[in-house]
Amino acid sequence: MGEPPVKLISSFGSTFSHRTEVALRLKRVPYELIVEDLHNKSQLLLTHNPIHKKVPVLLHGDRPAISESLVIIEYVDEAFAGRPLLPTDPHARTTARFWAHFIDQKCMKSLWAALWMEPSEAQRRSMVEAKGSLALLEEHLGERSFFGGDSIGLVDIAASVLAHWLGVMEKISGVTVVTKEEFPALCHWSRRYVGDEDVKTCLPERGDLVAMFSGCKEMFRSMAMAMPQ
Ligand SMILES: N[C@@H](CCC(=O)N[C@@H](CS)C(=O)NCC(=O)O)C(=O)O
Incomplete structure (x- = not known):
């Protein structure tokens, strides 16, 4: 069975979104980028980040969404093979x-x-x-x-x-x-x-x-x- 798909809800120019996208790139994880209009937030964003209603949000298969850029980076680092983003020590x-x-x-x-x-x-x-x-x-x-x-x-x-x-x-x-x-x-x-x-x-x-x-x-x-x- 292949890896469940990864989707990243982001917005243009967002530094926090950049953080998570770069983490996916560095780990060589294929992903679909969904670019949000923050002036008119989508139901997708509101459903998956009901607490903060902010981007970025990471969707990995059908598991509950993950939000907060630093949390997402750590998840990406732990969930996928590829070069480590955090030290092991x-x-x-x-x-x-x-x-x-x-x-x-x-x-x-x-x-x-x-x-x-x-x-x-x-x-x-x-x-x-x-x-x-x-x-x-x-x-x-x-x-x-x-x-x-x-x-x-x-x-x-x-x-x-x-x-x-x-x-x-x-x-x-x-x-x-x-x-x-x-x-x-x-x-x-x-x-x-x-x-x-x-x-x-x-x-x-x-x-x-x-x-x-x-x-x-x-x-x-x-x-x-x-x-x-
Ligand atoms: N602490 C959050 C901050 C995320 C954040 O502030 N995102 C902005 C875009 S750069 C946002 O979605 N703003 C929409 C809003 O505040 O309603 C993280 O690290 O992900």
């Missing part, structure tokens, strides 16, 4: 999870506020916090090619937003956070990440992202202003 595995969660819970929140808040004391504090978190990532990466060592792993995938999306956000918001002078290791890593052959197959075109996110500027600003400080 329990300590290294847990450390990778720690940094992936650090990116979502600490790095991204302050980065978002620094990029999109109106200039203010709170925005300046967020910038300091964002740079502090990025400096920790820079130090953790050190001299390695990837957070996963010689090849892309969980933390690289979690950080993919920094490699491809951050530059677009900086252009649209007019706020620069990452420079090669301040974060040389992260800048080299970004180039290696976006240059990877598997990653390239599922990266949205920069021009398309600029066009899409330019229209979201006001929405991003109000989201940032509404964030708890």
